[in-house]
Amino acid sequence: MSAAQPPGNGAHQLLVVIDPVARRTDGESVRIAKDVLSAGSHAKICLPDGPEEFARALSRRGSRRPVVVGDDRTLLRAVTLLHRDRELTGEALALVPVGAAAMLQLAHSLGVPMGAVAAARAALDGAVRRLDLLVDDSDGVVLGALRIPALPTTPGSAPAHTGVTAVWDTCRSLVRTLVRPAPPTSPATPRTHRLRVETDGVVLNDLDSPVESVTVTSQGGGGGLADVVVHTAKGEALTAEAKAVTVSGADFRYRADTQVAGPVRTRTWTVRAGAWGLMLPVAEG
Template sequence: MPVPHPLLVLIDPLARRTDGESVRIAKDVLRAGAPGMKVSLPDSPEEAARALARRGRRHPVVVGDDRALLRAVRLLHMERELPECALSVVPVGRPRSVALAGSLGVPLDAVRAARAVLDGVERRFDLLIDDSGGVVLGGLRIPPVRERTERGPLDRCRSLVRTLTRPAPDPQAPRLRVEADGVLLADLDRPVEGVSVAPGGGLADVVVRQRSAPDPVRARARTVTVSGTHFHYRADAVVSGPVHTRTWTAHPSALRLTVPADSSVPPQRSAPASS
C-alpha cells in the first residue's frame, strides 16, 4: 500500500561509497511503496541542508550512518522545524557507525529499515540540545572514549601487550565543575574521572565519577553545565571541543522517528506519538 505522504530520500555520500548495494536495495523498496518519491544525492552537508530546507511537504528519509542522521536532526532543530517534522532513517554503514540508529529501534538491515519507513509507526524520543545548537540522541561522555576499530587476532595480541606494559595513567585527571539544575555535583578542587549525560524520561541522567570518591554522584536534571579546564567530549558519534564551558538542556519527546510497529525500545527513552 503506498504511503500517504511523498518522500524526500537523502542519500549520504559516504553511504554511496561504502555500501552502494544497500543503498540500491533501499531505493528499490522505497520506490515500490512510494512511487512519487524524490531522491537527493548531496555531495556535502551544505547541499544536504539545502535539499532538506526545500523539502516542502515531503517526509525526509536519511539513508546513511549515525552522523548523517545527527546532521539532519540538527538542521531541523536549527530551522525550528524539529517538532513538526517526522524523520525516517535507513542505516547504511559499518556496524559501529550505525549503532545509535539501532539503539533507537531502527532495523540495521536495509530491506527491513526501508519497509519500516513505509509501514512503521512514529515514536518520540528525548534529546539533549547544547548552547551551541548541538544535538545528543544517545548520550555524551567527558572525556571522550576513543572508538575501537575491528582488528584481527594478531592486532588484538599486540593491543593486549601494550595494555599490560602501559605505564600508570596520569594522576592529573580533568578538573571540572559540574552543575545539574544549579546544584553542584563536582568542583574544580577534585579531579574528575569522567562525566556522562544521557536523555531519559524527560530529563537528563547525570553521572559524575571522581577518583577521591568510591561511588559516582548521580542526578536527574533539566539542564547540565560543565565548565573548567578546556575539555573535549563525545556526543553520540561526534567528538567536539575543546571548550571551556557547555550547557545541555533536556527536550522531552523532541524527536519524531519512524520505527517498525513491533520495535522494542526502552520506555524511559521514548513514548508513542500523540495522534
C-alpha cells in the first residue's frame, strides 16, 4: 500500500496518499507530483488500492501533514474521514488535482492550482486558508454546493434503465423509428418537489408552493453563512443567507458535491465557520 521515499531536503513531514483512479488515468502527473513533493519534504508515499486502505493510511499518518493526489472525490473523501475522526480543526490538507476536468471543478473553485507542479509546490510552501464546511445531521459534509435538482421527465415516459436493458431498449427504439414515422415529441416537463425550506428557523418556502430546485452554497470565506436559492414552479427565485438550512417534505434526493444521497424526508445542514484548512498558493502582493 505504501512506499517510503528518500527524504528530501526540506523540513516538511508529509503523508502523500495517491488515489488509485489518479494512478490509472494520468500516471505522468502522479509521477511529477511525487517527484516535486519528495524533493521538498520527508514524504511517505501511500498507494491505497481502495477506500479502506485510503482511510487506514490517513488514520495512521501521525504528525505528518496529509496531501492527497486525485480528483474532487478524493478531496471529499479525505475531508469526510478527517471530519468523522474530529481531526479537521488543527489539520491542514493539500490536494494535487489529477483527473478529468469535469471531476476537478470543486478543486478549481476552491483555488487549487490545476497543474501538478504548481499544486505540489502549494502543498509544500503555500498558506493555509480556513474554509467553511456544511455538515448535515447524519454527519455528512459538503465542501462546495448542495443541490436538490429538478428531475426532467416527459409525459408518459417510462423509468430509465441501465446496462444491457438500456442497450436492448435503444435497439428496439431504433427499429421502430426505421419502420414507422416517429410521433411528435412534447417538451420536457420538470418534475417538481413539495418541500418546506427553512433558513435559520424562518420558512423560505412551504409545502403548498411546488419547488423545481434548491441550492445551498457555502460562502467559503470563513464567515459561517451559506447562500440559499429556491427555484419555485412559478418561476420565482427565493434567496436567503443562513447558518442552518432544513429541507423537509416528500422523499427527495440531493447531490452534495460529487455524491448523491437519499431519499430522505428531512435533512438539516449547518455551516461550521473555518472548520477545515486547505493549502493554497501564497497570494502575491
